[in-house]
Amino acid sequence: MQERGPAHGVRPRRPGGGQAAQAGRRAEGTDRGAHRARRPDPERSADQGPGREAAAVGVPPRRGSGTPDLPLLIPGPPGGPTQRGSMADDKALTTRAADFSAWYNEVIARAQLADYSPVRGCMVIRPNGYAIWEQMQQALDRMFKDTGHQNAYFPLFIPQSFLAREAEHVEGFAPETAVVTIGGGKVLEEPLVVRPTSETIIYAMYAKWIQSWRDLPLLINQWANVVRWEMRTRLFLRTTEFLWQEGHTAHATEEEAEAETLMILGIYRRFAEEWMAMPVLTGRKSDGEKFAGALRTYAIEALMQDNKALQAGTSHNLGQNFAKAFDVTFQTADGGLGHVWNTSWGVSTRLVGGLIMTHSDDVGLVCPPRLAQYQVVIVPIYRKDEERVAVIEAAERLQQTLRAANIRVHLDARDGLKPGAKYYEWESKGAPFRLELGPRDLAAEQVMLARRTGGKEPIPMAGIGDRIHVEIDAMQQALLGAAVARREAGTIRGATREQLVEAMNGAGGFVYGGWCGDATCENDIKDQTKATIRVLPDEEFRSDPAPTRCIWCNRDAVTEAVWAKAY
RNA sequence: CGGGGCGUAGCGUAGCCUGGUAGCGCGCCUGCUUCGGGAGCAGGAGGUCGCCGGUUCAAAUCCGGCCGCCCCGACCA
Numbered sequence: 001m002q003e004r005g006p007a008h009g010v011r012p013r014r015p016g017g018g019q020a021a022q023a024g025r026r027a028e029g030t031d032r033g034a035h036r037a038r039r040p041d042p043e044r045s046a047d048q049g050p051g052r053e054a055a056a057v058g059v060p061p062r063r064g065s066g067t068p069d070l071p072l073l074i075p076g077p078p079g080g081p082t083q084r085g086s087m088a089d090d091k092a093l094t095t096r097a098a099d100f101s102a103w104y105n106e107v108i109a110r111a112q113l114a115d116y117s118p119v120r121g122c123m124v125i126r127p128n129g130y131a132i133w134e135q136m137q138q139a140l141d142r143m144f145k146d147t148g149h150q151n152a153y154f155p156l157f158i159p160q161s162f163l164a165r166e167a168e169h170v171e172g173f174a175p176e177t178a179v180v181t182i183g184g185g186k187v188l189e190e191p192l193v194v195r196p197t198s199e200t201i202i203y204a205m206y207a208k209w210i211q212s213w214r215d216l217p218l219l220i221n222q223w224a225n226v227v228r229w230e231m232r233t234r235l236f237l238r239t240t241e242f243l244w245q246e247g248h249t250a251h252a253t254e255e256e257a258e259a260e261t262l263m264i265l266g267i268y269r270r271f272a273e274e275w276m277a278m279p280v281l282t283g284r285k286s287d288g289e290k291f292a293g294a295l296r297t298y299a300i301e302a303l304m305q306d307n308k309a310l311q312a313g314t315s316h317n318l319g320q321n322f323a324k325a326f327d328v329t330f331q332t333a334d335g336g337l338g339h340v341w342n343t344s345w346g347v348s349t350r351l352v353g354g355l356i357m358t359h360s361d362d363v364g365l366v367c368p369p370r371l372a373q374y375q376v377v378i379v380p381i382y383r384k385d386e387e388r389v390a391v392i393e394a395a396e397r398l399q400q401t402l403r404a405a406n407i408r409v410h411l412d413a414r415d416g417l418k419p420g421a422k423y424y425e426w427e428s429k430g431a432p433f434r435l436e437l438g439p440r441d442l443a444a445e446q447v448m449l450a451r452r453t454g455g456k457e458p459i460p461m462a463g464i465g466d467r468i469h470v471e472i473d474a475m476q477q478a479l480l481g482a483a484v485a486r487r488e489a490g491t492i493r494g495a496t497r498e499q500l501v502e503a504m505n506g507a508g509g510f511v512y513g514g515w516c517g518d519a520t521c522e523n524d525i526k527d528q529t530k531a532t533i534r535v536l537p538d539e540e541f542r543s544d545p546a547p548t549r550c551i552w553c554n555r556d557a558v559t560e561a562v563w564a565k566a567y
Numbered sequence: 568c569g570g571g572g573c574g575u576a577g578c579g580u581a582g583c584c585u586g587g588u589a590g591c592g593c594g595c596c597u598g599c600u601u602c603g604g605g606a607g608c609a610g611g612a613g614g615u616c617g618c619c620g621g622u623u624c625a626a627a628u629c630c631g632g633c634c635g636c637c638c639c640g641a642c643c644a
Contacts, residue, residue, distance in 0.1 A: 091593095091605060109578095120636085176643075231643055238644080289644090311644095381603050388602095420604035438603055448603080532644085566644075 091424070095362045100306040105235065107356055110428045111365040114235050121233040121240035125349065128429060129236075131373035132352055133243065137223065139275050139370075140245060140347065143267045149219040149247060154201050156225070157192040162200035165325040169199065172292025176229045194227040199293065199318070199344055202248045203326040210340060212331050213252050217260070218340075221247040236353030237310075237567050244348035250328060250340040254319070257341035258296075261317040264345040265298045268313035276351065277368040277479035278302050278358045279487055280312060281510070281562060283535025288522055294344075295319035301534045301562070303487045304357035307508030309534045309564035312354050315345035353567075358483055364428030366452055368479050369472040374410040376402055376468060377431045379422045381438030388415075395437050398447065398464070405465025407472075427452060432475055433468065453478060493543045497551055500563060504529035510564050512537070514547030514557025521552040531563040 093110065094102040108114050113129030116122075125133065141151070160179065164170045178194040181187060195201065202220070210218060227241045247264065251257040265282055272280045280300035290297035294316035302310050322328070323339035332338050359366040369375045380395045382388040395411050402409040410431075412422050419436065426434055436448035447464070450456040453475060459467055490509035492499055500511050511531070515521065526532055536559050543560060550557050 228643095231641090379603095383602060416602090418602045418604080418606055420602085421606085422604095424605050436603070440603075 093362055093364060093428075096305060103362070104353075104357060107360050107365055107428075108235050111430055113352070113356075113365070116235075119240070121230060123233075123235050123239045123241075125243075128373060129352060132355065132367065132371055133349055135371040135373070136271075136275070136347075136351055137245070140267075140271055141221075141223075143271065144221050144245075144247065147219075147263065147267070149221045149249075151222060152220050153222050153224065154195075154198050154205065156195055158195050158198070158201045160191045160193050162204060163193055165200060166293045166322055168321070169293035169325075173197070173228075178227050178229055195224070196226055196228045197344075197346075198222065198224070198226075198246055199248065199322055199342075200326070203322040203328055203342065206248075206250055206340070207326050207328045210250060210328060210330050213333050216250055216252045216330060216340065217256060218250040219247075219260075220249065221245055234353070234567075236356070237350055239349075242349050244346050246344060246346040249343045250323070251343070252330065252332070252338070252340065254317075254341050257319070257343050258317050261296070261298060261315045261343045261345070264343070265300065265313075265315040268300045268315065268345075268347060271347075272300055272302065272312060273480060274476075275368070275370050276355055276358070277370075277476055277483060278312070278354060279480065279484045281535055281537055281541050283537040283541065283562070285314075285535065286519075286522060286533045286561070288519055289533060291316045291344075293318060293321050295321065299535055301564075302354055302358065303490055303510055303564070304354070304567070305360075305486065306357070307490045307564075309510065309566040310350070310354045310357070311534070311566065312351060313345070313347040316343060318342040318344055359479055360430070363424075365430030366479070367430035367432060369432040369475050372408065372430065372432050374408050374431050375472060376407055376409040376433045376435055377422075377426045378409065378411045378435045378437060379419050379426075380411070380413060381419045381436060383439075387439050390442060391437060391439065394442055398435065398437065398461070402465060402468065405468070407465065407468050423450070433471060451475060494547060495551060497554075500525070500531070500551055501529055504531045504563075504565060508565055510534070510562050511551075512543050512547070512560060512562050513551030514549050515559055515561040516550035516553055516555045517558040518550075518553070518555075521550060525552055525563065529563075530565050532566055533561045534564050534566060535562050536560065537562055 093106045096103045108129070111128055112126045113132070114126055115124045117124050144151075157180065163173060163177070173196045177196050180192040180194065183192075206218060210216065223243070223245050225241055225243050226246075230238050230240055233239050249257070249260050251260060269280055269282050272278045280302045282300055283298065285291075285297040285299055291314065296317045297314055298316070299314045300312045302312050304310055318341075320339040320341060322342050328340045328342075329337055330340055355367065355371065356365060359368065367373075378395050378398055380388075380391045382391045392413055395413065399409050399411045412426070414422070417425075423434065430452065432452050434450040434452075436450065438448075441447050441458070444458070445461045446458045447461060448456060449459045449467075449471070451471070487510070490507070491512070492503055492509060493512040495503070495511045495513045500513060503509055503511050515533070515536075522533055541562075547557050547560055549555070551561075551563075
């Protein structure tokens with residue numbers, strides 16, 4: 001899948017592909033059904049199906065949603081016309097079990113996160129989706145600033161010749177760049193590439209800015225859009241244009257650059273876990289999967305509910321490749337001249353897709369409270385006019401109270417919609433908490449708290465700000481815990497070749513095994529199973545005992561690897 | 568680029584075979600009654616039937632060409 005870090009560019013050398021791969025694919029398609037029921041549903045613990053939720057609230061399950069026992073992780077019937085789900089006359093979404101892809105698209109449409117653009121492959125990020133991205137930006141930006149980075153902005157257009165300066169880099173990106181050849185009605189002397197990533201333009205500038213070791217390290221990040229001409233696109237996961245941050249640093253020594261690369265990887269991991277409640281594996285990419293132009297690429301990898309992996313962020317040690325290509329030199333303390341050591345790292349709006357596929361259920365979006373646009377939505381309940389006045393007034397006071405407690409809150413005071421309709425709407429939009437406020441609650445000085453993940457109970461008005469903060473922390477933890485459990489259920493360690501093949505033909509998931517380090521095995525596995533090495537896991541994630549044999553060729557293993565089919 | 572499918576109101580669709588008033592559901596607007604889990608009634612607005620051409624008294628419908636979209640491949644990851 002594609003790297004959405006600056007990493008993005010990871011451009012594996014094209015393996016032979018061909019007949020074997022096609023045959024394998026065909027086989028997978030036809031006997032997929034046979035593997036379906038095999039695996040226990042790893043989903044159960046991770047998610048409150050609508051049935052479960054409904055039960056907790058004491059309401060009969062809605063039609064089409066009461067099938068919590070179907071295993072997920074199953075793509076829909078191959079080639080079937082499944083995604084025509086008529087959301088108009090059926091209020092339930094296509095279920096994850098029935099068709100994960102269709103479900104994903106419908107969650108986005110229902111929650112109004114994004115819409116298709118008139119330009120093929122491009123996406124309009126709607127306010128609800130952009131709000132999540134803004135929360136992500138704020139959290140990440142804080143972490144970057146706290147570690148000494150500054151923001152800057154480099155231009156969208158890059159002289160075409162710049163891309164060519166680094167051999168691997170140009171090979172990786174040339175096929176997917178958009179190129180401007182006309183400006184102001186005149187054919188340009190040199191075509192301009194719309195940046196697919198900014199290494200070249202940035203290091204060209206660094207060459208001007210860096211003279212002495214005293215100018216190092218240079219730690220810059222930019223928030224920007226980039227364009228990659230993808231053939232097949234999916235909302236948030238892979239679009240022609242997307243938003244991201246790309247950090248670019250220059251250091252005096254290789255050790256410093258490596259430390260920076262790993263430090264950022266740690267930030268990405270922390271962000272994924274603490275803010276997105278999305279557990280990730282960290283590790284290094286194989287040479288075949290690394291960024292075009294990097295020495296080493298590290299990544300965070302998450303497992304989605306359909307048991308496919310998502311590369312959620314990448315951090316590269318670029319060595320001196322770009323420094324040499326762009327002549328970024330500096331005078332050392334002892335008077336010598338050296339090339340700087342660079343890193344680059346990024347995460348993109350793809351994270352929003354990861355968020356959706358990690359937590360959401362058959363009712364719609366589930367958003368961890370720390371990233372939710374509205375952590376709390378207040379729904380007023382009333383019949384008569386007098387009640388309305390009193391309830392709305394109390395709801396506004398409640399809103400002020402929560403705001404004062406630093407909670408993002410929205411009062412849904414729309415008239416003409418019954419409360420139930422609002423409940424469903426905010427559930428599909430992923431609001432973590434709903435506070436229902438009616439005459440009975442006013443009398444009792446309480447409010448009904450309903451959690452998006454299930455459960456509803458009255459809580460006292462007094463001290464409600466503190467209570468909500470406790471609830472936010474609890475839900476954040478619960479979502480992470482459930483996602484970890486789901487990932488573990490979808491993981492096989494110490495797998496044999498047969499287990500790898502079987503897993504990739506069926507349920508998917510992370511498969512750990514030994515690897516001889518030979519690209520031939522890597523490519524054969526990819527051709528025959530569609531699985532790629534997601535990471536060579538960091539120590540914390542490695543198996544004990546370590547595998548000693550290559551999962552494919554049975555020669556001595558030089559490392560452990562994690563395979564999965566990826567987005 | 569190859570194989571398959573589809574273009575009719577914002578969304579989902581019927582009508583096409585057998586040419587003759589463009590219909591339904593959801594959504595939207597107005598009003599009244601409603602409101603503790605997807606409200607009801609009444610009245611409304613909204614359509615170059617993808618585009619161009621042909622046949623015909625008459626084309627959403629038949630014929631030809633083109634365009635676009637989706638799926639499976641290829642490509643990419």
